[in-house]
Amino acid sequence: MTLNMGPQHPSTHGVLRVALELDGESVIACKPVIGYLHTGMEKQAEYKTYTQSIPQTDRMDYLAPMSNNLALCLSAEKLLDVTLPERVQAIRVLLTELTRISAHCVWLGTHAIDIGALTVFWYCFREREKVLSIYDMVCGARMTASYFRVGGLAMDIPAGFLDRCEKFVDEMPAHIDEYESLLTKNPIWIARTRDVATILAADAVAWGVTGPSLRGSGVDWDLRKKEPYSGYETYDFEVPLGSRGDAYDRFQVRVAEMRQSTRIAKQAIGRVRAMGETGEYRLRDFKYVLPPREEVKTSMEALIHHFKIVAHGFFPPVGEAYVPIESPKGELGFYFVSDGTSRPWRMKVRSPSFVNLQALPVMVQGRLVADVIAAIGSIDIVLGEIDR
Amino acid sequence: MSLAPERVEARLRERFPGVVFERQRGEAVRDFTLFVPAEHLVEVCTFLRDDPELAFAMLSWVGGVDHLPRVPRFECVYSLLSLEHVARVTLKVRVPEEQPRVPSVVGVWPTANWHERETYDFYGITFTGHPDLTRILLPEDWVGWPLRKDSPLGYEEVAFTHNTPGRMQPSPALRKLAPKKVRYRAQ
Numbered sequence: 001m002t003l004n005m006g007p008q009h010p011s012t013h014g015v016l017r018v019a020l021e022l023d024g025e026s027v028i029a030c031k032p033v034i035g036y037l038h039t040g041m042e043k044q045a046e047y048k049t050y051t052q053s054i055p056q057t058d059r060m061d062y063l064a065p066m067s068n069n070l071a072l073c074l075s076a077e078k079l080l081d082v083t084l085p086e087r088v089q090a091i092r093v094l095l096t097e098l099t100r101i102s103a104h105c106v107w108l109g110t111h112a113i114d115i116g117a118l119t120v121f122w123y124c125f126r127e128r129e130k131v132l133s134i135y136d137m138v139c140g141a142r143m144t145a146s147y148f149r150v151g152g153l154a155m156d157i158p159a160g161f162l163d164r165c166e167k168f169v170d171e172m173p174a175h176i177d178e179y180e181s182l183l184t185k186n187p188i189w190i191a192r193t194r195d196v197a198t199i200l201a202a203d204a205v206a207w208g209v210t211g212p213s214l215r216g217s218g219v220d221w222d223l224r225k226k227e228p229y230s231g232y233e234t235y236d237f238e239v240p241l242g243s244r245g246d247a248y249d250r251f252q253v254r255v256a257e258m259r260q261s262t263r264i265a266k267q268a269i270g271r272v273r274a275m276g277e278t279g280e281y282r283l284r285d286f287k288y289v290l291p292p293r294e295e296v297k298t299s300m301e302a303l304i305h306h307f308k309i310v311a312h313g314f315f316p317p318v319g320e321a322y323v324p325i326e327s328p329k330g331e332l333g334f335y336f337v338s339d340g341t342s343r344p345w346r347m348k349v350r351s352p353s354f355v356n357l358q359a360l361p362v363m364v365q366g367r368l369v370a371d372v373i374a375a376i377g378s379i380d381i382v383l384g385e386i387d388r
Numbered sequence: 389m390s391l392a393p394e395r396v397e398a399r400l401r402e403r404f405p406g407v408v409f410e411r412q413r414g415e416a417v418r419d420f421t422l423f424v425p426a427e428h429l430v431e432v433c434t435f436l437r438d439d440p441e442l443a444f445a446m447l448s449w450v451g452g453v454d455h456l457p458r459v460p461r462f463e464c465v466y467s468l469l470s471l472e473h474v475a476r477v478t479l480k481v482r483v484p485e486e487q488p489r490v491p492s493v494v495g496v497w498p499t500a501n502w503h504e505r506e507t508y509d510f511y512g513i514t515f516t517g518h519p520d521l522t523r524i525l526l527p528e529d530w531v532g533w534p535l536r537k538d539s540p541l542g543y544e545e546v547a548f549t550h551n552t553p554g555r556m557q558p559s560p561a562l563r564k565l566a567p568k569k570v571r572y573r574a575q
Contacts, residue, residue: 207498319418338416
């Protein structure tokens with residue numbers, strides 16, 4: 001029997017269609033069909049300046065907007081060959097780690113709801129809401145942040161921001177304990193996820209799986225450690241690993257990652273505080289970034305730069321750059337081809353969900369239909385990022 | 389221990405003395421990029437994956453680029469990742485406009501499947517030997533290759549009086565949509 005799961009199925013996390021070939025309840029073949037949310041973001045980027053593409057990235061992985069902003073900015077900065085002030089890097093690390101916590105909260109809540117544990121969802125969304133209000137505080141938007149800019153940040157952090165982050169980061173480990181008390185030893189949860197949707201390390205590598213899904217199979221690969229960016233090499237944290245590569249291992253890896261993220265965020269808060277609650281928040285190279293508003297009103301030079309940047313954007317040299325980052329879902333990167341104008345000649349997005357979803361048939365082959373739901377949940381996909 | 393990109397190039401030249409590898413140079417080519425002739429792509433990729441000194445076990449992504457006035461017009465970009473030696477290498481294949489064909493590397497890395505379908509979908513580059521080369525993101529009945537530079541961005545035209553005849557007069561069909569009279573119980 002052929003069964004269509006989706007495209008409008010609540011457990012497919014968006015508009016994903018999975019065509020299943022079934023024999024009774026076991027899956028003979030599985031084919032994910034995607035593209036329902038395709039909006040041609042890569043094409044549109046060729047008609048926009050680099051900065052104008054930043055709001056587009058919020059809409060790719062809409063659960064982790066700051067990570068997407070960061071990936072775009074890092075690639076553009078590599079193209080420009082600029083190094084950022086340490087304070088900016090620390091703020092970026094702080095916000096991307098908070099993003100990771102909130103993205104994992106959504107993942108855990110929806111994954112649990114798919115499997116039938118409704119309660120966890122409410123707890124997770126309560127904490128996610130706190131991260132969203134932190135976004136709101138820092139940039140005025142709850143989900144579509146667009147807070148990072150090429151060469152720094154859109155604006156400085158507001159007063160009281162660090163205290164609020166610190167309060168959240170201090171509370172968070174207790175909340176993670178709460179989630180774990182509901183799930184980790186829950187016999188139903190274990191029955192639904194232990195040895196379900198298993199992918200071996202060799203298969204995961206061959207299928208290009210990255211992020212927590214790869215680490216769940218026991219491969220020690222975290223870009224924050226292996227190819228550090230934004231100064232991650234100076235932070236003290238561990239990379240949690242699984243061993244069996246099943247849905248339960250991926251669950252444990254992500255939960256442990258949330259704890260590590262609170263650790264990193266805590267260190268980042270300390271650093272930003274040491275460097276001042278207000279201070280440098282972008283480069284002072286006005287060929288690439290907007291000059292401060294006060295200077296625009298008093299200095300002719302700054303006014304010209306302001307006008308040039310707003311009207312044309314900046315002009316990177318002819319070349320190519322790709323910087324991968326460890327987003328909550330895996331390796332995320334923007335590949336830019338520059339022809340020397342202020343608009344990218346080509347922007348290719350390497351989105352982790354797109355690649356990870358491809359491994360779904362490997363995970364569910366020969367399993368039951370109910371395991372497909374657990375598998376989709378455990379890969380942690382966002383269709384906005386897959387279809388772009 | 390990190391693997392130097394120059395070592396990768398030297399190893400490739402050692403193994404394939406007859407093949408021309410060209411290093412991409414430019415003002416801001418920030419990653420190590422090597423042009424590979426299309427006919428040798430699969431064997432080069434297999435070697436890169438299997439050689440213990442290189443061990444590029446993962447294919448990070450595949451993409452296309454359209455350099456329209458330039459000949460050959462297209463480029464196919466492969467980003468390879470060695471987990472063991474923490475190294476990345478970008479391979480490029482030049483693809484002519486008349487016969488946009490590249491051998492598929494699905495046999496080397498299964499993950500290439502969707503990436504190649506996406507490149508086919510966007511640029512119309514055919515990957516010979518691909519098991520299921522169909523459109524992936526666009527609808528299957530779509531005509532054209534949207535990311536080619538000669539394909540317009542495209543949008544839906546907004547209805548103004550100057551481009552929509554009779555815009556000022558509501559059409560008879562619209563008049564039918566006049567609000568209904570609602571009778572409430574209290575009356």
